[in-house]
Amino acid sequence: MTDTSVIKVDSKASPKGQMGQIYLASGIHVSMRLWDNEPPAEAKPETQRDYETVGYVIQGRAELHLSGQTVLLEPGDSWVIPKGSQHTYKILEPFTAVEATCPPAVVHGRDENPS
Numbered sequence: 001m002t003d004t005s006v007i008k009v010d011s012k013a014s015p016k017g018q019m020g021q022i023y024l025a026s027g028i029h030v031s032m033r034l035w036d037n038e039p040p041a042e043a044k045p046e047t048q049r050d051y052e053t054v055g056y057v058i059q060g061r062a063e064l065h066l067s068g069q070t071v072l073l074e075p076g077d078s079w080v081i082p083k084g085s086q087h088t089y090k091i092l093e094p095f096t097a098v099e100a101t102c103p104p105a106v107v108h109g110r111d112e113n114p115s
Contacts, residue, residue, distance in 0.1 A: 017111050024098070031104030033111075035097050038062075043090035051101045053081040060095035064088075073097075 009025045011034060016022055024032040043065060056078045064071045064079055066087040073079060081087050105111040 017106070019111065021111065023106050026104050026106060029104075030100055030102045031106055032098060032100050033105065035095060035099070038091050038095040040091050040093055040095075043088045046086045046088045048084050048086050049081075049101075049105070050083060051103050051105050052083045053099050053101050053105075055079050055081075055097050055099040058096040058098065060097075061092040062095045062097075063090040063092065065090065 007025060011022055011024060014022045014024060014034075017033070020035065020038060022034040022036060024034055026032070038060070043063070046065070055073075057073050057075050059075055062073045064073055064081075064087065066081060067085055071079065
């Protein structure tokens with residue numbers, strides 16, 4: 001039996017969200033998105049989401065403010081934001097990262113509607 005469930009997603013043709021995210025592959029239980037060359041900016045208001053997020057920094061630096069902690073994210077670093085946690089990011093220099101969310105952030109507008 002040959003598995004035909006493999007899906008390839010070309011990021012150049014991927015849809016973009018209102019916050020600048022590029023949606024990559026998405027399965028039933030997990031999805032990926034790309035933040036590509038996000039410009040430096042002050043931290044946005046804190047938010048909490050109804051999904052868990054894990055991420056990996058490709059380039060640039062940012063601060064993750066999570067539950068009273070400040071974590072510096074640099075190339076090669078990865079992080080976890082538990083479901084329902086208050087958090088925000090402050091981009092310090094042009095920032096590129098890949099995140100995975102479970103359940104998929106894109107489903108039911110979870111990405112666009114703050115919890």
